[in-house]
Amino acid sequence: MTIVLGIVVSWLWYRHWHDENVNSERREKALAQVFKQARATANDTARALDTSVATDADALIGVIWQHSKAPVITYDATRHEYTATATVAAQYNQETMLPGGGPVQVTRCFAFIYNHDPSQAWTARVSERTDVACRPSTQISTRVRLAQTRIASMNAEALTKEGINEALDPTGRRSFDVKNVVREGDTMTVSVLVSSSETAVDQCYHFTRPVPGDEGHGSATAVPASSC
Known part of the structure; x- marks a missing residue:
């Protein structure tokens, strides 16, 4: 009985260790995907702004929204700068012995900042913000x-x-x-x-x-x- 109990305890310990490592690796991959997606959004939007014939603020905000789907987009006329604030998310499947596993969502808050000098192409910066900034x-x-x-x-x-x-x-x-x-x-x-x-x-x-x-x-x- 003692041997069987020891085997069970050892298996449970191994399974917990295994799941923790798998979940940690999957979470890191999901986070990497979030940052990759944020950079891709910024670059794609900047290219769209470069090719757009729009000049007024509302039309340019429309271009930014089309590519970023950011709910809040502000315009600073003095800097010729647009800031889009949005959450970017990715999912991974969590391993667990107990019910309640499955898809887990990882999110990060970003400010996408687009600046335009009439003599140059559009530039894009991505700045990570706290979750409070995206609420x-x-x-x-x-x-x-x-x-x-x-x-x-x-x-x-x-x-x-x-x-x-x-x-x-x-x-x-x-x-x-x-x-x-x-x-x-x-x-x-x-x-x-x-x-x-x-x-x-x-x-x-x-x-x-x-x-x-x-x-x-x-x-x-x-x-x-x-x-x-």
Whole structure:
């Protein structure tokens, strides 16, 4: 009995040691993937900015958003500099003897900084930030998806400034501030200032959806802008 118990204990110890080593190696690989992905995003975006014919801030923010999907993108006119704040994630499968293993997500917060001198090409820098720095952008991303869904589901006749404000912020928490609603033909563009709950971070978004006649529902797109 003592021998059997010793074998069991030895196996459990080995399995724990093995799993810890495997998980540590997989986590390091996932982290390396996160940093590789962040650098690739920065380089791809800089190349897209170089080839873009856009010159105004909103159009350039649109290019950055298209390649980075960063929820918060700010523009510093004095430096001709754009900063996109976003979380980059990768997954690995965790080994464990007990239930609860499986996919584990590794995340890091980054600021992607794009600078342009008219006489030179766009330059890109990647700066890792604390998780706290990405909390507002993560919250804004969640609220943008919520606003996108609600705007898409609204009847055409309700797509007024007051109607959209009521649909987005019925409790008056001031997470959304509808600034402008413009209809051109069968397309409606809604400018909304989306705010986070902490550190007073906000981002203007332009939501666009088709308006099929005078009634019916549509689908909505959302793109960040420099201002509302």
